[in-house]
Amino acid sequence: xxxxxxxxxxxxxxxxxxxxxELWQYRDLFITLAWRDIxxxxxxxxxxxxxxxxxxxxxxxxxxxxxxxMAKIESGDGTPYPVFxxxxxxxxxxYSNTLTNASGSMVANAGMIQKIYFPRxxxxxxxxxxxxxxxxxxxxxxxxxxxxxxxxxxxxxxxILPLLILCTMMTAMxxxxxxxxxxxxxxxxRYALPFFIQIMMYVTPVIYPVNMxxxxxxxxxxxxxxxPISGIITNARAGFLxxxxxxxxxxxISMLMSMVxxxxxxxxxxxxxRYFADIV
Amino acid sequence: MSHSIIEVENISKRxxxxxxxxxxxxxxxxxxxxxxxxxxxVAGMFSQNQQEASxxxxxxxxxxxxxxxxxxxxxxxxxxxxxxxxxxxxxxLSQITPPTTGKITCRGRIASLLEVGTGxxxxxxxxxxxxxxxxxxxxxxxxxxxxxxxxxxxxxxxxFLDTPVKRYSSGMYVxxxxxxxxxxxxxxxxxxxxxxxxxxxxxxxxIGKMGEVSQSGRTVLFxxxxxxxxxxxxxxxxxxxxxxxxxxGAAEDAxxxxxxxxxxxxxxxxIDSLRREDEKKPQIARFVSVSLxxxxxxxxDTFHIGELMTVxxxxxxxxxxxxxxxxFIVRSAAGINIYHCVSRDTEFLATDVHGSVSITATFPNVDxxxxxxxxxxxxxxxxxxxxxxxxxxxxxxxxxxxGSAIIRRLAREKALVHEVPTWYMV
Numbered sequence: 001x002x003x004x005x006x007x008x009x010x011x012x013x014x015x016x017x018x019x020x021x022e023l024w025q026y027r028d029l030f031i032t033l034a035w036r037d038i039x040x041x042x043x044x045x046x047x048x049x050x051x052x053x054x055x056x057x058x059x060x061x062x063x064x065x066x067x068x069x070m071a072k073i074e075s076g077d078g079t080p081y082p083v084f085x086x087x088x089x090x091x092x093x094x095y096s097n098t099l100t101n102a103s104g105s106m107v108a109n110a111g112m113i114q115k116i117y118f119p120r121x122x123x124x125x126x127x128x129x130x131x132x133x134x135x136x137x138x139x140x141x142x143x144x145x146x147x148x149x150x151x152x153x154x155x156x157x158x159x160i161l162p163l164l165i166l167c168t169m170m171t172a173m174x175x176x177x178x179x180x181x182x183x184x185x186x187x188x189x190r191y192a193l194p195f196f197i198q199i200m201m202y203v204t205p206v207i208y209p210v211n212m213x214x215x216x217x218x219x220x221x222x223x224x225x226x227x228p229i230s231g232i233i234t235n236a237r238a239g240f241l242x243x244x245x246x247x248x249x250x251x252x253i254s255m256l257m258s259m260v261x262x263x264x265x266x267x268x269x270x271x272x273x274r275y276f277a278d279i280v
Numbered sequence: 281m282s283h284s285i286i287e288v289e290n291i292s293k294r295x296x297x298x299x300x301x302x303x304x305x306x307x308x309x310x311x312x313x314x315x316x317x318x319x320x321x322v323a324g325m326f327s328q329n330q331q332e333a334s335x336x337x338x339x340x341x342x343x344x345x346x347x348x349x350x351x352x353x354x355x356x357x358x359x360x361x362x363x364x365x366x367x368x369x370x371x372x373l374s375q376i377t378p379p380t381t382g383k384i385t386c387r388g389r390i391a392s393l394l395e396v397g398t399g400x401x402x403x404x405x406x407x408x409x410x411x412x413x414x415x416x417x418x419x420x421x422x423x424x425x426x427x428x429x430x431x432x433x434x435x436x437x438x439x440f441l442d443t444p445v446k447r448y449s450s451g452m453y454v455x456x457x458x459x460x461x462x463x464x465x466x467x468x469x470x471x472x473x474x475x476x477x478x479x480x481x482x483x484x485x486x487i488g489k490m491g492e493v494s495q496s497g498r499t500v501l502f503x504x505x506x507x508x509x510x511x512x513x514x515x516x517x518x519x520x521x522x523x524x525x526x527x528x529g530a531a532e533d534a535x536x537x538x539x540x541x542x543x544x545x546x547x548x549x550x551i552d553s554l555r556r557e558d559e560k561k562p563q564i565a566r567f568v569s570v571s572l573x574x575x576x577x578x579x580x581d582t583f584h585i586g587e588l589m590t591v592x593x594x595x596x597x598x599x600x601x602x603x604x605x606x607x608f609i610v611r612s613a614a615g616i617n618i619y620h621c622v623s624r625d626t627e628f629l630a631t632d633v634h635g636s637v638s639i640t641a642t643f644p645n646v647d648x649x650x651x652x653x654x655x656x657x658x659x660x661x662x663x664x665x666x667x668x669x670x671x672x673x674x675x676x677x678x679x680x681x682x683g684s685a686i687i688r689r690l691a692r693e694k695a696l697v698h699e700v701p702t703w704y705m706v
Contacts, residue, residue: 006385006386006387007385007386007387007390008383008384008385008386009372009373009375009378009379009383009384009385009386010378010379010382010383010384011378011379011380011381011382012378028415028419028420028421029415029416031415031421032411032412032415032416032421033412036401036404036408036412039404039408040401040403040404043403043444044403109399111398111399112398112399112416113376114376115376115394115395115398116374116376116392116394116398116399116416116417117374117375117376117392118416118418274377274378275377275378277371277376277377278295278377
């Protein structure tokens with residue numbers, strides 16, 4: 001009956017470390033919550049999971065028409081614009097969905113936070129995981145398009161894919177955890193974020209190649225450093241569509257910066273999470 | 281030999297009332313505040329004491345220096361009025377919110393049950409919600425799988441396992457939620473007043489289950505307003521009052537102590553002050569205040585036998601309501617319900633009510649024995665029986681000895697009601 005586990009509850013100290021052992025104990029909760037979010041996502045919708053395909057597909061068609069046909073933006077290296085765009089959209093949508101869901105996640109689960117203890121980190125982590133399912137489903141269209149345009153992905157592209165996804169996830173989670181913690185106290189996030197994401201898409205090379213910025217070196221450098229998604233999308237295109245080799249320098253910057261985003265968000269989240277129940 | 285499984289040492293918890301009350305802060309508000317802080321800081325440079333005083337006004341100590349220990353296998357009831365700090369104490373013990381000062385040492389796995397059905401998702405089926413809720417409460421998936429049949433049998437929802445819980449009746453929903461919680465097997469179980477759910481038959485079943493839990497050697501901390509349940513389940517009682525432990529001892533004595541506590545409000549109470557922080561305010565109509573009036577029409581909390589006593593309910597209706605009914609209970613200090621007064625028993629009917637409305641219930645000759653009494657379960661509903669608002673443990677009052685209607689001394693405890701039959705010799 002007697003357990004060796006001793007729990008001490010004390011006023012929080014500054015600078016909390018991450019209790020990996022505790023996170024591991026709660027792995028079942030993480031799995032269940034991720035599964036809940038996935039299975040609830042398309043309940044009581046007629047099209048169901050098709051929405052995950054429909055959204056990026058329609059966006060691609062409309063954007064191709066506007067930015068390629070009308071505004072004459074090209075992929076820059078001869079890749080057909082729709083495929084070029086779709087790779088960008090795929091990563092961008094995973095990023096923006098994860099960021100949005102993670103930011104709102106603490107408030108959305110306020111009921112649980114106020115009634116039950118568990119490592120709060122599980123909630124934003126769940127958002128990042130469920131986004132992966134949509135990512136996988138919408139990738140089906142990319143595969144179809146690659147067949148249509150007869151592209152063979154590089155071996156290198158397939159090898160770096162998990163790394164690219166991981167970097168996207170870490171950037172989105174880092175920013176998401178930071179905003180989730182702020183959102184608990186200031187609901188401004190709810191209004192600021194959709195606007196911010198809209199603007200951010202134009203400051204990320206989703207609809208244009210990063211090389212279009214060659215005449216603006218300062219902007220290009222800032223973009224690659226401050227917005228890790230830029231480098232991720234650029235390299236995803238290089239790896240998948242095989243036009244232009246993977247740029248290891250840019251990849252390195254993205255990896256480093258996504259790590260910085262992640263650690264920064266985690267740090268802020270950990271240091272505010274104990275008061276979430278009081279102020280949410 | 282038993283030894284302490286929970287040691288609570290000097291726990292205090294401070295809330296900033298400002299931050300707590302304004303649910304939705306915006307950054308702009310905070311900027312305005314910090315500008316104000318800077319300007320008043322500059323102005324207050326020479327009078328620092330004043331500045332500190334105004335800071336302290338915003339603080340509210342929900343718990344002050346609470347210390348106690350719980351032995352292995354003990355069932356302890358925590359009682360106290362609304363706002364006494366019970367919920368805060370449970371939240372700290374369940375690690376939902378940190379204490380401001382102090383230290384708690386627990387030796388064992390804690391599961392807390394502050395609400396039934398935490399994390400239930402309406403779109404998911406009963407089966408899915410059992411897994412979901414089980415893991416949220418701290419069980420592993422395999423543990424839930426092992427107890428699945430037992431949970432389903434306890435909840436009596438076999439037929440509806442694959443129906444989304446949003447289609448459940450509220451009774452089924454609550455039964456399922458409690459069933460999951462009841463099958464937790466922690467070393468320490470912390471339970472808030474969640475038993476006041478479901479129909480009477482299921483409540484009895486729940487209390488039986490709780491009894492089993494405490495008899496199986498596990499430690500239970502139980503918060504309730506229902507003294508009967510506390511007596512039934514707990515050997516020891518802890519009375520909280522204004523954030524402090526005012527009594528710690530046998531459950532019977534704790535209840536007696538709790539009942540003797542004077543209400544902090546004399547003869548009138550604002551109902552909002554009784555509502556729990558996390559409680560939603562009723563939408564259609566709500567009690568604003570309840571007061572006791574004497575024959576002169578002034579607020580009083582002490583009456584004599586034979587005097588007139590009026591209970592006045594101030595109610596606010598957000599939207600017009602056709603017809604309403606009210607009821608309340610008068611309970612003795614020992615926890616016995618003496619009157620259950622229901623407006624429908626009379627010809628009284630308040631119709632077409634909107635905005636501020638006051639309703640009174642008058643006892644022309646109070647016939648209660650000297651002692652302390654409580655107005656409890658003040659209930660407001662539409663004439664059709666749909667509940668609009670309810671308030672518990674609303675107001676205390678005293679019947680003093682003596683009075684013009686009485687010539688002899690009435691001993692407390694001798695009886696509850698002073699009834700005067702007509703005497704004859706035939």
